[in-house]
Amino acid sequence: MQAEPQAFDRVLSSMCTEPHPVARDAAERFLATNPGDPGTYPTVTALEDEAIAMLGEIAGLDDPTGYVASGGTEANLQAVRIARERADTTTPNVVMPESAHFSFQKAADVLGVDLRIVPTDADHRVDLEAVRTCVDAETALVVGVAGTTEYGRVDPIPELGRVAREVDAMLHVDAAWGGFVLPFTDHEWNFSHAPVDTMAIDPHKMGQAAVPAGGLLVRSADLLDELAVDTPYLESTAQATLTGTRSGAGVASAVAAMAELWPTGYRTQYVRSQNNAEWLADALEKRGYEVVEPTLPLVAADVPRSTFDALRDRGWRISRTGTGELRIVCMPHVSREMLASFVADLDRLEVRASVPVVCDD
């Protein structure tokens, strides 16, 4: 096969990154294993227990239960599914901010639950008053995001927990991207800060594991039981995962990355990424763009569409928010040099754009 994967030297749009070398090594060694079949592949099954123990430590959860999922979408979907099963109604609804990831739309479609989307405030965090107005006796789940996809914002999780409890709903936190940087901030986001029932927290994003390594954590084991189906012809009795066969590479690389980097390596990476984000935000502001300040290592700025397209034409992998702003995620592979090169390209384009066209005739 001749095709080569893209290099990461111009990737500014992804919430995935190059796996840490120890994670890559573990993924390669465990490529031919399947944690979905514990009777056949016991070593990787034991590694999954280690992964969940470490994720629990990161997310402030004693005696954690959960599993390594295919990614944040599966973890979010399974959280909605648990809430649906627990709800005392046949017409459950899920209340979430408009900033929540589109995987909740997918989950609602698949699971047949009603999605109630509430607006965010001027700082892109969920409007709490709108949540209070929106919940009712049929609300099965309130969703808070700890590190939104578009602006890296953290919703007020403890307050969402209080609202959820008032209507006897569950609380899910989507920390798929934020979970590996938030421990080094002052945000209240995890199981120890609020009555969080379920959480998505992905080693294959800021955790520097190889894809596929998402994480679903639940506060108590009985929540996972809501997902279990019987498993004939496997020498195990039940399976709570959405998929069947699963990647041992993902599980092993998650354990390797967390064992290597938690907490010191992740802290160092957070500081580096956050500094990069602030540097970029500052550089864009100085050039007159309207910038959404980076709470976490993610920068959004109001760059014209024509400039955006020209940057993509120059090979930059960049993406846009729903309202069209340039969006740059300062993942571990994003260096200060990359960002400086990006800003230099931006400057070149802007200079060209401001040069009047001279006609020869």
Added chain:
Amino acid sequence: MQAEPQAFDRVLSSMCTEPHPVARDAAERFLATNPGDPGTYPTVTALEDEAIAMLGEIAGLDDPTGYVASGGTEANLQAVRIARERADTTTPNVVMPESAHFSFQKAADVLGVDLRIVPTDADHRVDLEAVRTCVDAETALVVGVAGTTEYGRVDPIPELGRVAREVDAMLHVDAAWGGFVLPFTDHEWNFSHAPVDTMAIDPHKMGQAAVPAGGLLVRSADLLDELAVDTPYLESTAQATLTGTRSGAGVASAVAAMAELWPTGYRTQYVRSQNNAEWLADALEKRGYEVVEPTLPLVAADVPRSTFDALRDRGWRISRTGTGELRIVCMPHVSREMLASFVADLDRLEVRASVPVVCDD
């Protein structure tokens, strides 16, 4: 990380196998890519198109549409989801044989459809009369299995297609395991043999790709549209997959394996596996066990539970059917030497079991 994956030299229970060397190489090279984000990772996205084209060729489908899924469970679930969306009823049912994989139970739970399970005949194939009796105006989907998990049986797919059409239901074929051996048999199982609408066909099983590389094929692109959700902040417009971030390793390894092995390498492997299965069936029959003849490379035999447990204690990774028979899958990593060693262990155990206990006192 000190843990080591299991060796495959005693694995007789798995429907996965060691990836082919070219598949492993491709998986390692594309480990840090995400076909779920085509705007950022265009090379692996192009490879996915190649994967679907080759899967279509294998499954007799011109102009194929589909995607590389996390595995057979996702492909089966998505097929049920398509049928649910297409059904003219709010209470759709799915008719399937009892031999169908437990992933359909999972799909029914998740999707809220009614599962109608019909018995199999004396040869473990679906009882067609029972299917005819079971379908009705609310049947959204009829499922046929082309290579059952327990006995490797192939349901009468053309006949199931006729029954499905009579009630205006869709037809799904689960060829997750069988799809890479059936092209070398006389079975009628694919899109060219019957009005099949959707199919699960997994490169990461008999296709010798690395996990996760399942396959969902659909007869026409509009079927896939039933699954699509909008995708803000990706430079693409819609996503039909159940997961979001996906493994580029799976996609690249599927392409590499199929490019290398289709059709000659797969044919050679099928012949070798089938011969192994027949050799094992014969060996077990000679020893007085009741054996389910291997239609495809999978052997089931009525071995006592105590013997089964003793074989597991000796390190053999073996599993059982729902009714308790020993079940052995002759995957590519299963050699004649492995099987001979397994039978020799069985003989040792049986000799021991038949030696009367001599008491010293």
